[in-house]
Amino acid sequence: MGRWEPEARERLMVAALDLFGEQGYENTGVAQIAERAGLTKSTFFRHFRDKREVLFGGQDELVSLIAAGIEGTPASAGALKAVERALVAIGVTFTDSRRANGPRRLAVIAANAELRERDALKMAGFSGVIKDGLLLRGVPEIEAAVVAELGVLALRIAYGRWLEAGGDFADVARPALEEVAAAAAALEGAE
């Protein structure tokens, strides 16, 4: 059965999310996920490097979009503007179907330390691309690191709001970044 059925990857992701939600991430075996998708363990690991990645697919695409968004920003613009363009750029991947699964996905990740690890690394990856992109534009080291962290924070905030409210991701990303930047600029000195 199921052999050569299209979208094996999609089927695996759906099956995994369903099972994780029903019985928890740790109580769900890879073989079980594959079975529900009409496939086998071998095929699962052909599509995903490990069990976690079935929940974190598409990161490479986001990284590319972020890098492109920064690189495509006029050299005259500031670092924050470049990050804003990056956040807007990734909006194209935030589709309705992703939004539908978002809350379940977040709940599963929040309930498991192994998945939180992967999520943290994913965010660190975003931060890294942003920082590297800014360094290429000549932004000083510390400023690049600061803006990268603030950008990722804005991304997380915007993602949460987008899951709740829907609509165009850019419409939540821009205000989120502005709020974060405003909070940063308003800080009093530490001495």
Add this chain to the structure above:
Amino acid sequence: MGRWEPEARERLMVAALDLFGEQGYENTGVAQIAERAGLTKSTFFRHFRDKREVLFGGQDELVSLIAAGIEGTPASAGALKAVERALVAIGVTFTDSRRANGPRRLAVIAANAELRERDALKMAGFSGVIKDGLLLRGVPEIEAAVVAELGVLALRIAYGRWLEAGGDFADVARPALEEVAAAAAALEGAE
């Protein structure tokens, strides 16, 4: 042999770092680490929840110190000042022996995705305690998140400099936080 020898945990950490450096993290088995320490696999997992944690011990202590550092800051002080106190507070754990192993440890972590994941989660954990501590002080949500991220960034920067230069951790942590805060305050708007 080696039964009841003191500091089994220490011996395991040293053996692990040695073996990871010699032959890589992935080519080193838990049984091998335990053997070099004169112990067994069972005992290894009694001291560390998993293979990675042998490189990340002491996080709980840091988290406690951070929380205490923030809580012990006068309510009149700003968020940045509380974070500064937290960074100074963790300085007591940065001993000479830790500094001696630091570079090797960083190299091993950098070379392995699994370990980078754990490291990223560790940093996210720090960020979380800081943020929670600031929220308890009445700092607004966004500002707390911003300052927490900046604090962790300063922590990473300070740790790198401390590994190079040595001395009192507080003497590198304070300037690092000031630089980060200054870079954040100097940002131009995103519009």
Add this chain to the structure above:
DNA sequence: ACGGTTGATGAGACCAAGTCCCATCACTCT
């Protein structure tokens, strides 16, 4: 000195994640 208790360890069975290798089947092209 003796026996019981405690606490860390040893030993081994066991499960699941992840790797490898090879056979198989559907589809395509010539």
Add this chain to the structure above:
DNA sequence: AGAGTGATGGGACTTGGTCTCATCAACCGT
């Protein structure tokens, strides 16, 4: 039809991680 291609099935194998039970040294009270 026959060969090639690419995704899949299947099973052996390694290793991280869990669990249970036995063991042994130190301590403690009588």
